[in-house]
Amino acid sequence: MKPAITLSRFTCFAGALLLAACATTETPAPKPPGAPTLAQVMSEADAAARAGQYERAVTLLQRGGTSYPADKAPWLQMAQMKFDRGQYGDAIGHALEALERDPDDKVANSIVAVSGLRLSGKALADLSRQNNLNGSLRSEAQELAKLLRASIGEDVLVPPSRRPAAAAKRGAGSGTPAAKGAASPGGTADPFSGLK
Secondary structure (H helix, E strand, O other): OHHHHHHHHHHHHHHHHHHHHOOOOOOOOOOOOOOOOOHHHHHHHHHHHHHHHHHHHHHHHHHHHHOOOOOOOOHHHHHOOOHHHHHHHHHHHHHHHHHHOOOHHHHHHHHHHHHHHHHHHHHHHHHHOOOOOOOOHHHHHHHHHHHHHHHHHEEEEEEEEOOOOOHHHHHHOOOOOOHHHHHHHOOOOOOOOOOO
């Protein structure tokens, strides 16, 4: 009977060793630091922008837009930053991204509308200076001006603003009809003066 007990003990001992080998504990890999919350991203981007680190702020906002694809906040912030810097094409693109997430956002709609008008105004002023605003393009611009005046309830689309002295001298001395038509008697530029 002794050999049966020894074999039984040996089998139990081998099973215990096998279980012990399978149950070795591995040290868990350290967890990667958690992704920052959207509020943290926005706060860090805002701080970077206030510190004059514009490119860093935009990079942070782009990462926030990628990490939180359903949220409009990073796109809206980028649109506002681009608008404030006069980069209207980029501002429109980012505002449209915000509008995909919230079609009723008034700020994003405003950025698209005003940026579009500023780009259009600049293009019309450039065409006017080149004396190429005629024909069907001119009639389309006049119809658009009428529509815009009716939409906003204003007689004048673009209020007169003061031109820099160098631009006023350059425009006054050129003698071209476009340059003479671009400056009003008060020394202000109104690219829509021919559309009223």
